[in-house]
Amino acid sequence: MLDDRKLAVLRAIVEDxxxxxxxxxxxxxxxxxxxxxxxxxxxxxxxxxxxxGFIAQPHTSAGRVPTDKGYRLFVDRLTSVRSLTTPxxxxxxxxxxxxxxxxxxxxxxxxxxxxxxxxxAIVQYPTLTRSTVRHVELVVMSPTRLLVVLITSTGRVExxxxxxxxxxxxxxxxxxxxxxxxxxxxERLPEAAQRVSELAVTVxxxxxxxxxxxxxxxxxxxxxxxxxxRVLVGGTANLARFGDDFDHSIRPLLEALEEHVVLLKLLGxxxxxxxVTVRIGAEVPYEELSATSVVASGYxxxxxxxxTLGIVGPTRMDYPGTIAxxxxxxxxxxxxxxxx
Amino acid sequence: MLDDRKLAVLRAIVEDxxxxxxxxxxxxxxxxxxxxxxxxxxxxxxxxxxxxGFIAQPHTSAGRVPTDKGYRLFVDRLTSVRSLTTPxxxxxxxxxxxxxxxxxxxxxxxxxxxxxxxxxAIVQYPTLTRSTVRHVELVVMSPTRLLVVLITSTGRVExxxxxxxxxxxxxxxxxxxxxxxxxxxxERLPEAAQRVSELAVTVxxxxxxxxxxxxxxxxxxxxxxxxxxRVLVGGTANLARFGDDFDHSIRPLLEALEEHVVLLKLLGxxxxxxxVTVRIGAEVPYEELSATSVVASGYxxxxxxxxTLGIVGPTRMDYPGTIAxxxxxxxxxxxxxxxx
DNA sequence: GCCTGGCACTCCGCAAAGGTGAGTGCCAGT
DNA sequence: ACTGGCACTCACCTTTGCGGAGTGCCAGGC
Numbered sequence: 151m152l153d154d155r156k157l158a159v160l161r162a163i164v165e166d167x168x169x170x171x172x173x174x175x176x177x178x179x180x181x182x183x184x185x186x187x188x189x190x191x192x193x194x195x196x197x198x199x200x201x202x203g204f205i206a207q208p209h210t211s212a213g214r215v216p217t218d219k220g221y222r223l224f225v226d227r228l229t230s231v232r233s234l235t236t237p238x239x240x241x242x243x244x245x246x247x248x249x250x251x252x253x254x255x256x257x258x259x260x261x262x263x264x265x266x267x268x269x270x271a272i273v274q275y276p277t278l279t280r281s282t283v284r285h286v287e288l289v290v291m292s293p294t295r296l297l298v299v300l301i302t303s304t305g306r307v308e309x310x311x312x313x314x315x316x317x318x319x320x321x322x323x324x325x326x327x328x329x330x331x332x333x334x335x336x337e338r339l340p341e342a343a344q345r346v347s348e349l350a351v352t353v354x355x356x357x358x359x360x361x362x363x364x365x366x367x368x369x370x371x372x373x374x375x376x377x378x379x380r381v382l383v384g385g386t387a388n389l390a391r392f393g394d395d396f397d398h399s400i401r402p403l404l405e406a407l408e409e410h411v412v413l414l415k416l417l418g419x420x421x422x423x424x425x426v427t428v429r430i431g432a433e434v435p436y437e438e439l440s441a442t443s444v445v446a447s448g449y450x451x452x453x454x455x456x457x458t459l460g461i462v463g464p465t466r467m468d469y470p471g472t473i474a475x476x477x478x479x480x481x482x483x484x485x486x487x488x489x490x
Numbered sequence: 491m492l493d494d495r496k497l498a499v500l501r502a503i504v505e506d507x508x509x510x511x512x513x514x515x516x517x518x519x520x521x522x523x524x525x526x527x528x529x530x531x532x533x534x535x536x537x538x539x540x541x542x543g544f545i546a547q548p549h550t551s552a553g554r555v556p557t558d559k560g561y562r563l564f565v566d567r568l569t570s571v572r573s574l575t576t577p578x579x580x581x582x583x584x585x586x587x588x589x590x591x592x593x594x595x596x597x598x599x600x601x602x603x604x605x606x607x608x609x610x611a612i613v614q615y616p617t618l619t620r621s622t623v624r625h626v627e628l629v630v631m632s633p634t635r636l637l638v639v640l641i642t643s644t645g646r647v648e649x650x651x652x653x654x655x656x657x658x659x660x661x662x663x664x665x666x667x668x669x670x671x672x673x674x675x676x677e678r679l680p681e682a683a684q685r686v687s688e689l690a691v692t693v694x695x696x697x698x699x700x701x702x703x704x705x706x707x708x709x710x711x712x713x714x715x716x717x718x719x720r721v722l723v724g725g726t727a728n729l730a731r732f733g734d735d736f737d738h739s740i741r742p743l744l745e746a747l748e749e750h751v752v753l754l755k756l757l758g759x760x761x762x763x764x765x766v767t768v769r770i771g772a773e774v775p776y777e778e779l780s781a782t783s784v785v786a787s788g789y790x791x792x793x794x795x796x797x798t799l800g801i802v803g804p805t806r807m808d809y810p811g812t813i814a815x816x817x818x819x820x821x822x823x824x825x826x827x828x829x830x
Numbered sequence: 831g832c833c834t835g836g837c838a839c840t841c842c843g844c845a846a847a848g849g850t851g852a853g854t855g856c857c858a859g860t
Numbered sequence: 861a862c863t864g865g866c867a868c869t870c871a872c873c874t875t876t877g878c879g880g881a882g883t884g885c886c887a888g889g890c
Contacts, residue, residue, distance in 0.1 A: 175853050188863050193854070211853050211869045251649070285629040285637070297625060299641070307639060307647040386726065387748055390741040404727040515882050528834050533883070551840045551882050 152202070158185060159195045160204055161228045164216050168468055173213030218431035221443070221465060225428050229470045234478050242266075242478060246486045252276060256382050259459060259483045264385025266475040267445075269463035270403070272413050275380040276456040276487060283334040283342045286368065288327045293317040296364060300371045302339070308371040314360045322357050326364065343372035381413045385461075392464055402438035403462065412436065417446045417458040424453055426477050431465045441465060445472050449480035451488030459483065492542070498525060499535045500544055501568045504556050508806055513553030558771035561783070561805060565768050569810045574818050582606075582818060586826045592616060596722055599799060599823045604725025606815040607785075609803035610743070612753050615720040616796040616827060623674040623682045626708065628667045633657040636704060640711045642679070648711040654700045662697050666704065683712035721753050725801075732804055742778035743802065752776065757786045757798040764793060766817050771805045781805060785812050789820035791828030799823065 162183045166174040176189040176196060185192065196214055199205045204220035207213075216224065234242075245262050249255040256273050263271035282303040289297035294314040301307050333349055334342040346368050353361045386407065389400050406412045415435055418427055426447045432440050439462075446460025460476055502523045506514040516529040516536060525532065536554055539545045544560035547553075556564065574582075585602050589595040596613050603611035622643040629637040634654040641647050673689055674682040686708050693701045726747065729740050746752045755775055758767055766787045772780050779802075786800025800816055 173853090177853075189853095190855095190863055190865090191861085194862090197855080207854090209869090209871065211851095212871070213853065284631065287627050287629070287639075289625045289627070289641075291624070297641070299625075299627065299639070301629060301637065301639065301649075307649055309641060309647060384748065387741065387744040389744065401727060401730040404729065408724065408727055513882090517882075529882095530834055530836090530884095531832085534833090537884080547883090549840090549842065552842070553882065 152198075155185070155187070156195045156199060157223075157228060158183075159192055160199055160216070160220060161224060163196075163199075163205055163214055164220065164224045164228070167216055168466055171466065173208055173215050175213035178213075216466075218433070218465065221430045221469070222433075225430070225469050225473075229473075231477070232470050232474045234474060239478070242482050246482055249486060252487070255483060255486050259479060260382045260384035263459065263461060263475065263479050264388060266479065267461045267463070267472050268385075268388050268391065269461040269467065269472065270386055270388055270407065271384045271459070271461050272417060272446075273382050273384075273459040273483075274414065274417060274457040275382070276450065281456075282336050282338050286327070286330045286334060288323050288330075288364070290318075290320065290323055296323070298364060298367050298371065300368065310367045310371055312363050312367045314363060316360050318357060318360045322361075326361060330368070339372045343369045346372070379410060379414065381410050381417075383407050383413070388463075399441045399464070402436075403442060406436060406439060407462075414458075416444050416462065417460050418444075419458070424448075424477075424481075426473050426480075427460075428469065428473065443467060443469075445469070445476050447476050447480040449484045449487075451484050453484070456487070492538075495525070495527070496535045496539060497563075497568060498523075499532055500539055500556070500560060501564060503536075503539075503545055503554055504560065504564045504568070507555055508808055511806065513548055513555050515553035518553075556806075558773070558805065561770045561809070562773075565770070565809050565813075569813075571817070572810050572814045574814060579818070582822050586822055589826060592827070595823060595826050599819060600722045600724035603799065603801060603815065603819050604728060606819065607725075607801045607803070607812050608728050608731065609725060609801040609807065609812065610723065610728055610747065611725045611799070611801050612757060612786075613722050613724075613799040613823075614754065614757060614797040615722070616790065622676050622678050626667070626670045626674060628663050628670075628704070630658075630660065630663055636663070638704060638707050638711065640708065650707045650711055652703050652707045654703060656700050658697060658700045662701075666701060670708070679712045683709045686712070719750060719754065721750050721757075723747050723753070728803075739781040739804070742776075743782060746776060746779060754798075756784050756802065757800050758784075759798070764788075764817075764821075766813050766820075767800075768809065768813065783807060783809075785809070785816050787816050787820040789824045789827075791824050793824070796827070 159179070162179055162185070163174050166179065166182060176192040179185070179192055180187070180189050196205065199220070200207065200214065203217055204223060205214040206217050208215060242262065246255065246258055249258050252275075256275055260271045260273045263273065283300070284303050285299075285301040287297075287299040287301070289299065291297050291311070294317055296312050296314060296318070297309060298312060299307065299309045329349060329352075330346065333345040337345060346365050350358075350362060350365055386404075389403065392400055392403075406416070416439075418429070424447075426445060429435075429444045429446075431443060434440065434442055434444055441464060442462055443465045444460055444462050446458050448455030448458050450456030459480055461472060463472070499519070502519055502525065503514050506519065506522060516532040519525070519532055520527070520529050536545065539560075540547065540554065543557055544563060545554040546557050548555060582602065586595065586598055589598050592615075596615055600611045600613045603613065623640070624643050625639075625641040627637075627639040627641070629639065631637055631651070634657055636652050636654060636658070637649060638652060639647065639649045669689060669692075670686065673685040677685060686705055690698075690702060690705050726744075729743065732740055732743075746756070756779075758769070764787075766785060769775075769784045769786075771783060774780070774782055774784055781804060782802055783805045784800055784802050786798050788795030788798050790796030799820055801812060803812070
């Protein structure tokens with residue numbers, strides 16, 4: 151069915167269409183690529199490719215355009231991932247190196263990704279779930295008010311003010327603080343929540359009610375991980391290069407970009423930090439975005455996927471370059487996070 | 491020069507143009523408004539208004555369109571600010587009431603503003619400068635690494651990791667922590683920074699170098715108020731209603747929206763929390779945005795302007811409605827912040 | 831003196847018409 | 861199995877023509 155030359159033709163069509171944005175015909179194709187055959191032969195191959203649904207004609211006498219299925223084949227079999235040049239790597243490093251904290255890393259990543267791919271970039275904040283407890287602090291604000299602070303290994307800080315049902319002596323607070331820290335230090339958040347719950351049993355009956363309030367606030371801080379719902383978007387100005395069909399491609403995308411929930415669904419879930427996922431056209435889980443593709447990857451320190459980042463762009467995009475960029479940024483951001 | 495009828499004509503032109511998006515002619519104007527005169531008379535008035543630069547003709551034999559100067563006059567003299575209806579007020583309240591912290595208030599405000607005005611909304615985060623110190627925490631991470639955490643009354647958390655030039659004993663850290671808190675608790679940030687600097691003198695010579703590093707990190711956290719450079723943008727999907735001239739009006743705006751510095755400049759500075767500023771077309775401090783207007787207002791608890799919020803939209807916008815919305819949201823957000 | 835109805839004029843916007851060219855499918859020949 | 865040739869199709873561009881909305885100006889009326 152699909153011999154090597156037909157695949158070469160498909161590849162050529164995708165590449166030309168991506169760079170020129172115009173349907174590509176048999177003649178121009180032969181001129182620009184060294185296929186070693188005449189336009190007429192290419193036409194036969196094209197007819198076969200169209201038969202199989204890899205390419206399509208906008209109108210009877212126009213050139214061919216890749217279909218989603220065509221892009222899919224191109225991405226899966228016709229492209230070897232380009233690795234970045236040394237200067238490119240260096241640029242990424244230096245761009246991310248200046249980051250002062252996790253927020254800054256995320257912000258820089260979005261910019262970097264948007265700039266490299268010239269697409270709309272999306273970066274999800276690192277999940278707390280896999281981070282560990284660095285410190286738990288209890289601050290007495292008044293006899294019946296306590297500030298509970300949780301600091302994680304990724305440098306994120308969660309804090310809650312709790313109203314105590316009855317006063318707690320400083321001694322009890324100090325004891326509780328010490329016990330909390332020994333129990334949770336270095337533990338992952340879910341495990342830490344578990345440990346904290348266990349502590350409840352060991353408390354003397356007199357303080358039980360007050361302590362229970364504190365502990366439940368802390369457990370909530372451990373579990374209520376709002377950060378994994380947060381995403382940052384950048385490079386929206388690149389939408390300008392999207393095409394001119396505002397209502398049918400740009401508007402729905404702008405609307406989607408406002409909804410973080412939608413974005414998270416777009417990025418999808420990845421457990422493997424090194425795998426780059428590509429969703430093309432109709433594969434994207436929103437009907438309105440059928441003219442867009444999503445290239446995403448998990449990222450995190452030591453190949454563990456804490457969160458996802460990626461880009462959204464027209465199906466007509468430079469997949470090899472974009473995939474390489476997303477993969478590289480994911481890798482470097484993971485590394486940058488490990489340093490924090 | 492400008493008698494009452496001419497002003498009425500100008501007002502009618504602005505209103506019609508805003509709602510229809512089309513140049514308005516003398517005949518339609520008379521039909522839609524009760525001016526009590528004939529089209530011919532209106533034409534004469536229009537000629538005078540054009541002479542004075544309040545309106546312009548896209549081409550000979552087209553209707554008239556307001557100029558920036560025309561909008562200016564309209565905003566300054568021809569419009570009385572509409573006050574909101576009770577249901578509208580109630581909607582705002584209930585929308586903002588559910589907010590759990592400052593971040594949430596800001597996020598809700600952006601949504602609210604974008605929804606009410608159907609424009610792109612911008613909200614600057616409240617400045618820290620006027621907030622007070624709730625707690626300072628020092629966490630020992632390793633003998634030579636210390637985590638400095640600052641928690642403010644608005645619930646904002648700043649944190650820094652400092653590398654110590656030499657180890658610090660736990661005792662010294664505990665002592666320092668206690669002294670820091672007694673010195674700064676309840677102080678406003680600038681004053682707190684001052685107090686911290688003063689502490690440096692009282693330290694024993696052996697620890698001076700290490701302590702100095704910690705203190706300067708803290709002073710920096712007090713002063714380096716990055717939050718007043720932070721802004722949140724929402725409602726970009728409303729750009730779709732902007733017009734179809736993508737390259738000349740939407741693209742530069744999208745680019746501007748990416749640059750927080752630019753946005754802050756757009757919002758401008760307000761000291762008075764109750765004043766709504768309107769900048770029209772060329773009055774906006776960016777040449778590329780000459781087709782846009784900015785409606786902004788300061789906001790904060792008790793009429794004190796902690797920050798600015800506003801909207802950006804085409805010069806052709808519903809000024810009375812927008813101004814009313816911005817003013818109302820600013821007022822309610824100020825109130826919501828006071829509650830936190 | 832200001833307003834009005836009438837009139838000639840301008841010019842945008844739309845639609846129809848015609849020409850051009852890129853691209854195709856098919857077929858006969860090598 | 862590939863190629864050159866040929867007739868055909870159809871989007872796109874330009875040209876042309878026309879209608880209509882709008883204007884400016886002028887002479888007449890309250």
